[in-house]
Amino acid sequence: MSDPSTPHDEPGGERTGGVATRPDALSVEGVELAYLVRGIPREVLRGVTFRVAPGEAYGLVGESGCGKSTTAFAALRYLPTNGRITAGRILVGGQDVTHMSDRELRNFRAHDASMVYQDPGAALNPTLKIGSQVAEAFTTLGHDKKEALDRAVDALHRVRIADPLRVMHRYPHQLSGGMQQRVVIAMALACDPQLLVLDEPTTGLDATVEAEVLDLVRALRHETNAAILLIAHNLGVIRSMCDRVGVMYAGKIVEEGDALEVFEAPKHPYTIGLLQCLPRHGARKTEQALFTIPGTLPQIGTPLPTCVYVDRCALADDLCRDEVPPVVELEPGHWTRCHHVDRLAQMPEASPQTKSQEGEHDLAVELNAVSKTFRVHGTDVPALVSIDLGLVDGETLGLVGESGSGKSTLAKAMLGIHPPDPGGEILLDHVALADKAGDRPAEAMRAMQMVFQNPDSALNRSWTVRRILMRAVMKLTGANKRTAEERVQQLTEGLRLSPRHLDMRPRQLSGGLKQRVAIARAFAGDPRIVICDEPTSALDVSVQAAILNLLSDLQFDRSTGYLFISHDLGVVRYLADRIAVMYLGRIQEVGTTDQVFNGPHHPYTEALLSAVPSVDGEPSERIRLTGEIPSPADPPSGCVFHTRCHRFMEGLCDVVEPPVIEIEPGHLSRCHLPADQLGRVEVGTG
């Protein structure tokens, strides 16, 4: 509708046409799709065209709301009742999906294509055992019950589940997220599909588990020869998995090409912007501010300008506003929709950091032998075991580790939300604090605040922004109304919120703005320490970059210390001055960011670093952690990590608890190996 060029002009349409003997696994031809909202069509896809050859892996990337998931669902015609394909067609293996009857569609979904969703827990029926669910995938194909069960065993073997018979007798909630996703993949592959659609398959999983699942998909791809359409917001995942990639923006593909080429030499201003938003090549906050893309994605259903990206593009000029950009083919198969391919070198780059930290700083918070034991159904579960940690004013301490390692518990113990066990102590300015938040003096509460992962949950949805901030200022500083109003004014300015935002409620704000309000609330009483629990993991990369810049600016200006919890090692590396690595409630390694990233590492850190798929390419060697985190209720003997360690030494690691060794001054590690035998991983050098 908004694109005058016919879909057949797309270069993708000509590319494989005459060569392939088999039809394309997926061919999306000029698809326009709208959701009817109260009778008014809101366009989501505005002429999407791409092809996936048999056995090929194709990735779609873009910020949330750009239409990538809608494309994935449209490929199998899994559309909500108000979704309409208004133009174009979709072929899977030569069959037109857009014009199938319900019966044909069912048959097609049973035999030709499968989909794996983001949340494996929601894809499995919680009331059925794994065995009967997997077998059902085969009975629908017409196998009898006994044969279906046999095949289910094979299917689970195929997704590298070591003990299928045992797993088949379990319920979904008894399996870890990674195992659940394997089961879902096994079911998706039951019909030997031509096309496997994966929509954010590893988004909820830990980096180590994600690496395992991606390895599995990679191996299965070669075994089954199914074509893959992979949707992910994580550019590193796409790079490591896909042959070709399409970059989507506002319901259009703006650039397409070989994955390595697109990531190494992007040719559309949006792709360039997306890649620059990421802290790459070991970038640090002291060296440069992150690049951000101004503006936001156009609203779904609003009329589009000539070039979809014109409002946010640094290169936009009158030509861009007047004419629809041509499709420029740079190399065979790599094309972009831009008027100014020749001017891409003029794209602004991340600006160097202008601010810096000055002066000597005191130890603000100190944890001595802090432990936390939860009592679950009558058994003691130690979630934190004798944590020693110090945090200096103006310093960022990154806290990393798999989920379940106790990162958030540590944060909440410090804040007094989960009062720690007696025995340890938490010192603020060398003065011991009460265990419970409620028993701490107002000064101490004011000194330590928190920024949460999900701003939707962290902001009261029935309060206005003004009320949220006013209440925090008045309660924390004891200010009267007039002083508080001034302070709220300062806060909004400092966090680059506009005064008009003050009268809105959270749901009227975008994700990035909500997180800014949450940060403003944490800074209401000028805290010494702010605990950030995955503050950017719910946000898109361009918004993440803005929030990280904001956090480092605030830190440089006010010397606030951060305890920064994140699973994204690139982000931690950018923001943190020191890093602590946690496993099973214990700190395994602590050191400056350079020490931890450059090594020598604790074997666990080594595995974590090598698991991360990066936009900068894969780490030199890969260590895969096998197995799952042991239950904290029954920790392994000796070194708690020995059950999964690739450097495990029998008779030592499983018997003796390892000592804390000092690798370099300030770089501590809990391992039996001497420092000169610890490994190093080459990550993101340059």
Place this chain on the structure above:
Amino acid sequence: MSIESVDPVIVGGPAPAPPVFDARGEKRIARRERLRLLVRRPGFIVGSVILLFWIVCAVGGDNITPLDPINDFDVSNQRPNADHLFGTDQLGRDVFSRVMAGARDVLIAAPIAAVLSVAMGSMLGVIMGYYRGWVDEVLSRIIEALLSIPVVLVALLIISVLGASAIIVIGTVAVLFTPIVARTVRAATLAEAQLDYVTAARLRGESGLFVMTREILPNISGTITVEFTVRVGYAVFTISTLSFLGAGIQPPSPDWGLTISDTYRLIQAGFWWPTLFPALAIASLVIATNLVADSIDTVRSA
């Protein structure tokens, strides 16, 4: 640093680009939108029309009935006819007028009982859901015990001891409904109390009372509204039952339950109309409140 714009809530009509964001206007539009969704539901329309009719009857009382429901005696036991749409009862009073006037007592008693039970139940439920622990354990066990006894049976017992005045009837129904409300509100509070804004409030040293009343309560007001409408329906039913059993509204009121208990023995004699029409009235009122409650619930969670 990026300049971010806000996402306006998507409302009907072609999306205009609002140059200045008017928060209050936005809220008004959202409310109007919810109302429009409600009005579009046939269930809501039917329910409200019936409800409105009974409210008019209750307010008007014998001022708007065609004949005096209590003191106008015609020939007794007439079948429904042009003069007496619903016939006359064993004393010759107009059944149609009596049904209309009979709405008053129950429509005063039931909403008051519902308001009281929702107020007490919400208080209990929020406390249980927020504090959890032993407070919750103890109260939960008491509630379970209360819920295991049939409401009408306990009500009969209490009323027969304390006497059947309007206040006692309303109070009894309110107390007996409280645990049911508390259980629903507790569940809503539990979900709400796990959200991070509650943690944030504790981190700035807010009292439990503040968190419960200012932070959590506004966010569960929808649940409470629905619970109220549902309780009104049940209260109508329970009070009518009690009246039928002689433990509710007392004669000479033309109350429906009371009328049914006065007349149902005549059905065997073929005089079905003095019983059927009040019974239909009760049914229509209960169904109407449930239709409205359902619609509100659906629109709210949509």
